[in-house]
Amino acid sequence: MEAMQNLSDISEVFLARGQAKPGYMWAESNSDSSPAENAKLPEMPDSSCTAKDFSSIHSKDLLPHPDGEKMTRNFLQELLGILLAYVGKTFDRSSKVLDFHHPHQLKEGLEGFSLELPDQPENLEQILVDCRDTLKYGVKTGHPRFFNQLSSGLDVIGLAGEWLTSTANTNMFTFEISPVFILMEEIVLRKMQEKVGWAAEEGDGIFCPGGSMSNLYSLLLARYDRYPEVKTGGMAELPRLALFTSEHSHYSIRKAAAVLGIGTKNVFVVKCDERGKMIPDELESCIIRAKTLGCVPFYVNATAGTTVYGAFDPLHNIADICAKHNLWMHVDAAWGGGLLMSKRHRGKLQGIERASSVTWNPHKMMGVPLQCAALLVRKKGLLQECNQLKAEYLFQPDKQYDVSYDTGDKSIQCGRHVDIFKLWLMWKAKGSEGFSMQVNRCLENAEYLFNCLSKRADFELVCNSKPEHSNVCFWYIPPSLRGVSPGPERDKRLHEVAPKIKAKMMEEGMVMIGYQPLKDKVNFFRCVFSNPATRKEDVDFLLDEITRLGCGL
Numbered sequence: 136m137e138a139m140q141n142l143s144d145i146s147e148v149f150l151a152r153g154q155a156k157p158g159y160m161w162a163e164s165n166s167d168s169s170p171a172e173n174a175k176l177p178e179m180p181d182s183s184c185t186a187k188d189f190s191s192i193h194s195k196d197l198l199p200h201p202d203g204e205k206m207t208r209n210f211l212q213e214l215l216g217i218l219l220a221y222v223g224k225t226f227d228r229s230s231k232v233l234d235f236h237h238p239h240q241l242k243e244g245l246e247g248f249s250l251e252l253p254d255q256p257e258n259l260e261q262i263l264v265d266c267r268d269t270l271k272y273g274v275k276t277g278h279p280r281f282f283n284q285l286s287s288g289l290d291v292i293g294l295a296g297e298w299l300t301s302t303a304n305t306n307m308f309t310f311e312i313s314p315v316f317i318l319m320e321e322i323v324l325r326k327m328q329e330k331v332g333w334a335a336e337e338g339d340g341i342f343c344p345g346g347s348m349s350n351l352y353s354l355l356l357a358r359y360d361r362y363p364e365v366k367t368g369g370m371a372e373l374p375r376l377a378l379f380t381s382e383h384s385h386y387s388i389r390k391a392a393a394v395l396g397i398g399t400k401n402v403f404v405v406k407c408d409e410r411g412k413m414i415p416d417e418l419e420s421c422i423i424r425a426k427t428l429g430c431v432p433f434y435v436n437a438t439a440g441t442t443v444y445g446a447f448d449p450l451h452n453i454a455d456i457c458a459k460h461n462l463w464m465h466v467d468a469a470w471g472g473g474l475l476m477s478k479r480h481r482g483k484l485q486g487i488e489r490a491s492s493v494t495w496n497p498h499k500m501m502g503v504p505l506q507c508a509a510l511l512v513r514k515k516g517l518l519q520e521c522n523q524l525k526a527e528y529l530f531q532p533d534k535q536y537d538v539s540y541d542t543g544d545k546s547i548q549c550g551r552h553v554d555i556f557k558l559w560l561m562w563k564a565k566g567s568e569g570f571s572m573q574v575n576r577c578l579e580n581a582e583y584l585f586n587c588l589s590k591r592a593d594f595e596l597v598c599n600s601k602p603e604h605s606n607v608c609f610w611y612i613p614p615s616l617r618g619v620s621p622g623p624e625r626d627k628r629l630h631e632v633a634p635k636i637k638a639k640m641m642e643e644g645m646v647m648i649g650y651q652p653l654k655d656k657v658n659f660f661r662c663v664f665s666n667p668a669t670r671k672e673d674v675d676f677l678l679d680e681i682t683r684l685g686c687g688l
């Protein structure tokens with residue numbers, strides 16, 4: 136009852152707000168009015184429900200100022216208005232994905248918006264203008280026509296979770312200061328381990344700042360598991376180690392090898408087939424070659440959902456080879472892990488249950504707001520053993536509760552951001568079913584794009600088989616190149632097409648998609664779907680835009 140009342144209070148505030156918009160609110164129409172026009176607040180009638188004049192108010196007037204409570208509410212409500220206007224625009228197809236400016240333009244300062252920091256405090260009206268403009272000149276990654284990155288979308292429940300998390304402003308190192316979040320992390324990790332297929336008595340894990348960090352953890356654990364003396368003695372005590380990853384795998388594996396003192400030279404890069412899947416026989420030859428070079432193989436990274444092609448390595452075959460040579464098998468499912476939520480698609484990760492560790496980024500395919508990434512480890516207790524240093528000021532063993540819930544010493548960080556709540560809240564709000572539908576929908580969009588492209592003469596697919604994940608890679612072939620026969624000259628010209636189209640696309644701002652070269656393939660577009668707001672009409676729009684921007688090239 137009380138909760139209902141509070142909710143209706145809030146909506147009344149916004150109904151009232153709709154009648155008169157202060158300057159830092161977005162203009163109603165699509166033509167974004169200039170910041171100069173919007174920079175100053177119009178005079179507002181003073182009522183408890185409408186906007187205040189913030190031009191003479193400063194941050195010192197807010198809490199903890201003894202009379203600051205009302206002003207704090209007013210300020211945050213104004214800010215919420217700005218955020219809600221942005222949320223609305225994010226889902227509005229007629230609004231731009233981005234309003235592009237060059238670095239020097241932003242640094243020189245746009246009217247009413249300067250990045251320079253003052254010595255004297257600025258008033259809260261300026262602060263609200265700054266908040267609005269920060270969003271205005273950013274990129275709407277939740278826009279249904281943002282196809283640029285693997286993480287996209289703006290999940291409303293996830294957003295609520297992020298707001299709450301910032302409000303709670305606590306740290307994941309101990310149960311002492313994060314009792315609820317620590318338990319949520321345990322529950323969610325368990326749920327993810329179930330999806331991977333691990334039995335109840337196995338499995339551990341931790342949320343960390345991104346998939347690259349998860350991959351680094353996996354290498355750290357694999358090395359410690361084999362050579363626990365590395366923790367005290369360092370690499371000097373170890374033989375020359377070798378690890379294996381495919382040529383399509385994420386660069387963070389090689390980076391982790393550099394960070395951990397293993398060296399990128401000792402990362403053996405295994406060949407892939409034309410779809411981007413690791414070739415198991417090639418893996419085995421690499422292992423044998425490493426041994427003949429005097430290295431000690433200890434770790435294989437298999438990728439479930441490669442970053443560019445969306446390919447799934449054959450996990451069972453790789454697991455067999457790892458078992459035979461006694462190697463740690465890591466599965467980098469940063470991108471593909473989300474498919475475990477879908478009955479229809481989870482079969483593509485068959486064999487993942489045999490992994491020693493798994494990277495899974497819910498901030499990618501599951502649409503959780505950045506950042507939300509998990510490392511799952513099959514062997515219980517290893518994370519703790521490998522990383523704990525028992526800092527006495529944090530992890531006192533004589534607390535009154537079960538101190539095994541002080542999970543912070545599993546981490547290589549000290550403080551750790553609360554990334555769990557938004558995922559937990561989304562899982563509650565959607566159920567596993569909801570995530571399943573969301574993933575299915577993204578893959579349907581990819582299939583739709585693939586089908587469109589395979590029918591058209593002005594586009595060429597990089598890979599002619601149906602996509603397994605939501606990545607679809609393709610070239611646009613402008614009219615001037617259509618009759619040209621394959622060869623270095625055509626490649627040279629084709630290489631320039633995607634960057635030129637992308638540049639125009641950024642200037643116009645109505646859609647965004649990424650491009651890259653890969654191995655012997657010249658620059659091609661990569662479309663990825665992870666935003667459940669995207670529909671077929673957006674896919675059509677993307678192809679129309681590419682054609683419109685590129686037909687003169």
Ligand SMILES: *Cc1c(COP(=O)(O)O)cnc(C)c1O
Pocket residue numbers: 285344345346347348384385387438440441442467468469470496508
């Ligand atoms: C995105 C990605 C990563 C890196 O994840 P971050 O969260 O960006 O650090 C690792 N592996 C694969 C396969 C990825 O697609």
